[in-house]
């Protein structure tokens with residue numbers, strides 16, 4: 338039976354958000370992490386979504402919230418063990434995403450060997466743009482993604498720098514986690530991550546295809 342829901346409002350579906358870490362060598366190096374040979378995966382819950390018009394909240398337990406601008410891939414057709422050759426058939430479109438990260442807490446978790454949940458999965462940790470139809474990005478492996486804080490350019494990368502391509506990621510992830518219509522994959526961030534404070538304004542874009550603006554507030 339056809340779904341009555343509209344995937345262009347995927348953030349309302351309660352589906353999972355699968356994030357890829359260290360997918361840009363320049364970002365892995367700026368945080369003194371090894372460049373991975375296999376994708377690094379973690380999850381955010383659907384309660385992490387926030388849309389323009391609502392603020393990004395600094396968790397009360399963090400003093401170092403970082404922005405990470407990322408290309409998001411919206412799944413249009415689910416599947417398990419999707420072959421790389423047909424992976425793009427499962428894409429409905431894209432979204433510009435921020436993987437907001439409590440860096441101080443992430444460092445603490447890393448040093449104690451604990452999972453990154455507190456650092457990555459808090460409420461408002463996944464600001465997203467409007468849905469971008471697939472046709473608007475013919476090659477997700479070659480688009481500029483950028484982010485400004487208070488009008489100053491902090492991140493300016495291109496998805497051609499990704500270590501693992503979108504088809505590779507869809508295939509790899511779906512071997513482990515079944516992908517469902519409405520799921521979102523965050524594909525990792527380029528270099529330039531930095532701290533944001535209460536009252537800051539973040540503006541980000543995928544080339545001139547889509548842009549979004551968010552204010553930062555304290556919880």
Ligand SMILES: CC(=O)CC(=O)C(=O)O
Nearest residue numbers: 357358359360405525526
């Ligand atoms: C070190 C990280 O937080 C990894 C990550 O999320 C990324 O985009 O890279």
Ligand SMILES: [Mg+2]
Nearest residue numbers: 405436525526
């Ligand atoms: Mg990230």
